[in-house]
Amino acid sequence: MTCKEFLAILDDVIDESISPGMRSEIEVHLRKCGHCEVVFNTVRKTIEIYRCHELYEFPAEVSESLHNAIMDRCRAAKGDSQSS
Numbered sequence: 001m002t003c004k005e006f007l008a009i010l011d012d013v014i015d016e017s018i019s020p021g022m023r024s025e026i027e028v029h030l031r032k033c034g035h036c037e038v039v040f041n042t043v044r045k046t047i048e049i050y051r052c053h054e055l056y057e058f059p060a061e062v063s064e065s066l067h068n069a070i071m072d073r074c075r076a077a078k079g080d081s082q083s084s
């Protein structure tokens with residue numbers, strides 16, 4: 001397996017919709033190719049974080065006050081000249 005081949009099937013690797021034979025080829029490649037290993041770990045972690053956030057919802061009140069606090073900070077950071 002080459003780096004190009006690995007990157008082409010990266011989505012399937014993350015989804016784990018690959019055959020066991022393919023999986024062992026990937027494992028062999030990742031063991032000898034640090035670049036692909038980093039790419040794979042980064043993508044996998046990003047997707048895990050995204051999935052966790054999707055499952056986790058703030059209560060509406062917390063979400064609103066948090067949103068307001070963030071907006072206040074944004075306004076403060078921009079300065080008064082930007083206010084309308």
Ligand SMILES: [Zn+2]
Binds near residue numbers: 002004029035036
């Ligand atoms: Zn590689």
